[in-house]
Amino acid sequence: MVSDPVRRDSMPLPMPLRPTQVAAASGRLERTTLLDTWLASLLPARPGVALVAVGGLGRREPAPYGDLDLILVHDELPDVASVAQAVWYPIWDAGMSLDHAVRTVAQSVQVAEVDAVAALGLLDLRRVAGDEELAQRLRQAVAATWRARSRTLLPLLRAERNRRGQLAGDTAYLVEPDLKEGRGGLRDVLILRALADAQLSDQPGHAVEAAYNTLLDVRDALHRCSQRRTDVLVRQEQIPVMLALRLESEDDLLREVSGAARTIAFATAAGWRRVDSGRTTGRGRGWWSGRRQPVRTPLLEGVVAHEGEVALARGIDPGEDPVLPLRVAAAAAESGLAISPATMLVLVDRHQPLSDPWPAAARSWFVRLLAAGRGIVDVFEAFDQSGLLCEYLPEWARIRGLPQRHPVHLYTVDRHLVETAVIAGELTRRVRRPDLLLIAALVHDIGKGSERDHCLEGVEIVAAMTGRMGLGASEAATVTLMVGQHLLLPHTAMRRDPSDPATIGLIADRIEGRLDQLHLLHALAEADARATGPGVWSPWRAHVIGDLVSHVAAALAPDVPPSPSLGSAAGHRPDGADEGNTATYLSSQGSPESFRQIEDNTLRVQMRPDVDGFEVAVDAVDQAGLLSQVAGVLALHQLEIRHATVSSIGGRAQDVFAVRPLFGRPPDASLIAADLRSSLTGTLPLGERLAARERAYLRASRPAQPTEVIWYDDAAAEATVVEVRAGDRAGLLYWLASVFDEAGIDVISARVETFGSDAIDVFYLPMEGALTEEVRRGLSERLQVAADQ
Amino acid sequence: MKLVTGIVKPFKLDDVKTALELHGVEGLTVTEVQGYGRQRGHTEVYRGAEYQVDFVPKVKIEVLVSDERSTAVLEALVEAARTGQIGDGKVWITDIEDLARVRTGERGPDAI
Missing domain, CATH: 3.30.460.10 (Beta Polymerase, domain 2)
Structure with missing residues (x-):
C-alpha cells in the first residue's frame, strides 16, 4: 500500500x-x-x-x-x-x-x-x-x-531452508555459529513445529524445546552484549556472552550451543524423513490413500534399505550379533541413507557390547564405515546422539563439541576429526594401509582439550584406543606414530631447509626410516589441512610439504609390498593379533565336522569358519588362469574376498582365501568346487555371469580415486612385482587376474588385502620373458580399465 | 618512510621474524607467493615421476619502517634469510609517500 x-x-x-x-x-x-x-x-x-x-x-x-x-x-x-x-x-x-x-x-x-x-x-x-x-x-x-x-509449500520451504542453511553452515560445528539460520539453528525448530502443524510429524519433544531455549538465551545475550541485531556468535562477543550467561569459559558456551544445535539438527533431519516417507507411502495423508507394499532392498547382511532409511532385516536380533550396529553404520554411510530412528532405538536397547579387544569383524566393519566418504558425517551424528559412539570410543567424549580457538579452524574438534576421515577416504590410494590412514585421521586430534601438547597427549590416549580396537602391535605403533607426528611434515616444511641432510635425517628418524609411514603422514597432513577450513591446503602449502616429502622419500629405502607365503590367509592378515583369536576359535569349534570338503585327483576345496567369515582353501594342479577362475567363482557365490594368498608349490596351486558372504550363509564347498570345475573346462561363462551380477550390485557411491598400478623390480629375487591399489568390489580379483591370463602371463603368486573399501592386490610375475616397459605400460592400462570398469 | 619487501624461502620465515623483532620491528605482513628467479624453477622426482616445477613457493615479507632504520632492517632480513643456496630470494626498499593507521587516523611516521 x-x-x-x-x-x-x-x-x-x-x-x-x-x-x-x-x-x-x-x-x-x-x-x-x-x-x-x-x-x-x-x-x-x-x-x-x-x-x-x-x-x-x-x-x-x-x-x-x-x-x-x-x-x-x-x-x-x-x-x-x-x-x-x-x-x-x-x-x-x-x-x-x-x-x-x-x-x-x-x-x-x-x-x-x-x-x-x-x-x-x-x-x-x-x-x-x-x-x-x-x-x-x-x-x-x-x-x-x-x-x-x-x-506444495513444503518443498519450497525446504529449498529455501537448504539455501540458507548452506550459506550459514552447521550451527553445531562452527567456531562462529549462526544461531538462527545455521543448520540446527532456531529456524529449524520453527519448521519442526510447522511440520507438526501440518500433521506430518509429531510436535518437537522436550529435548528439542530445551535446546531451542538454550539457543534463545545465547541469542538474547548476544544482542545485549553487541547492542545490535545479529545472530552470528562471533569470536569477539564470545567472552561477554559467556560472562552474561554465567558460564565458566568460552568453550563451555560453544559446547552449550553445539549440544543444542546437534539435538535440533538431528530432530530436523528425522522430521524431514518422516515427511518423505509419508509422501512415498501415503502415510500421514489419511488411511484412504492406501499403503503400498514396503520394498526392502538388502544392503549388507541383516541390513536393508526401507522407505529411504536403513533398517534391520526381518528377524534380525541385535542381541545375537555384537557387530550389527557397526554393519548398520557402514550400510548407512555407503548408501547415503539415514538410519531409521526405530532401528536406532532397537540397536541402543538391544545391542551387545563389543568385547575388549574388538573382534576382527568389528574392526573391519569400522574401517569400512570410515572409508565410506561423506556419508559418515550423518552416521557419526546418529551414533553420537544415541550414545553408541562414546560407548565404542569412550575417548570421544573428551573432544565432543570442543571448540577450536585458532582462526583457521572452521569446525569443533569432533567434527574436524570426522571431516578428516572423510577426506582421508579420498587419499587411500596413496598408501599401502588405507585402514591405518583412516583410523589415524579419525583420532589424530583426540589429545586436544588439555593443557599439554595435544600430539603428546594423543599418543597416550590412542594407545588405549588401538588396544581396544584390537590392532596388532605394529599397526598400533604406526597409528600412534601418526597421531604423535601428525604435525611433523607441515611444521618442518615451514621451518627447516628441505634439502638439508639434517632435516631429511630428522624426518627419517621420526618415521623410523619407513617410506610407508612417510606416505601415511603425508596423506594425513593433507587430509587434516583440507578438513580444517577453506584455503588451508593451498597449492602453495601442498608444494612446500610435497617438496619436503620428495626429499625424504629419495633418501629412504624403497617401500616394497609384503610377500605372499603359504598358510592360512587369516594368519597373513595385516592385523596379526588375530592369529591368537583364530586358534582359540577353531579349537573351540574343534571338530572335523566344521570342515566341509570335497576332494578328487585334481581339485580340493575346503571351507571352515574363521574370525570374520570363512576361509576357503583351494588345492589344485597348477594351471594357467586358475587364480582368476577361483576368484570369479567365489565372487559368483557372493563371497567377498577380504584377504588371499596364492602360491604354487611342486606343480600344485595352494590358494587360501579369507571370505565373507555378502548375505546369509556361504554356499557349500562342493558347490564352489563344482562351479570351479565347470569354469576350468569352459562350460561356465564366468565373465558374463559376473558382469550381470555387478550390474545389480549396490555399492557405495564414493568419490572415485584413480586406480594405482605400481611396478617393483627389486621387491623379490625371482619375480617382477606389480601392486594394484583399487576400489574394492565383487569380482575385482577375477577381472585383474584375467588381464594376466589374456596376456599369457602366469601369476606365480599373489597377495590380496582389503581395507575398508580399498583393495590392494600384489601379483608376482615371472622375470623371464618380455616384461619390457612397453608391456608394462600396456598391462598397467588394462589393469586400470579392469579395476575401474 | 620506507617499505622493506623480502622474498625468501618459506622455512626461513621464523628466522626472519626473530631477526626483525630484535631490530624493533613490531608488525609485518606475510604472503604465500610463488615465482622463479634466475634458476627458472627446477626438476623434481617424486614417487617415480619426474616433473618440472615452474614456480617455486616462497614467502613475501613486507615491513614498514622509518627512513633511518630501513637499511638496518634490510640487512637483518638478508642475514636471516640467507642459506647460501640457489633461490635464497631478494630484498628491496621502496619509498612510501604517506601512511595512515586505520583505527586512530594517525598519519605519517606516527602510524608505523
Missing part, C-alpha cells in the same frame, strides 16, 4: 519506547509485555481491525534488538491507511526495525498459499491489540491453508 505521511492531528501521541528500553528488559516475557502494551496503545480503538504480531514477538520471545514483525489485519476497512500510519510511524520514530504489512484475512491467505516462508511466519501469529474475532479468523484460516497446501 502507499502510505500517507501525514499524521492525523486528532490522534494522541503515545509515549515513545526506545529500543534500549526493550533491550534492558530482563526476560523474553517482560519484553513481550513491554512491547505489547506499547503497541496496543498505538492502535486506534476501531472495530474490524487488529494488530497481530508474527515472528519473535508472535511467539512471545522478542530478541532484545530484534525486528518487529507486525500485520495490521482488517475487514475491508476503507481508511485502513490512516490506521496503519498511526501504528507504523511511532515505531519508526522510536528507531525500531519494522517488518510490516496491512492485509485482509483473504489477502493473508493468498500470501500463505504461495509464499512458504511467509506461511511459516503466519503460523506464529498472535493478537496484540484490536478485534479478537478477526484475529481468531485469520489464525484459523492460516492454519487451514497450511494443512491444505503443505504438499
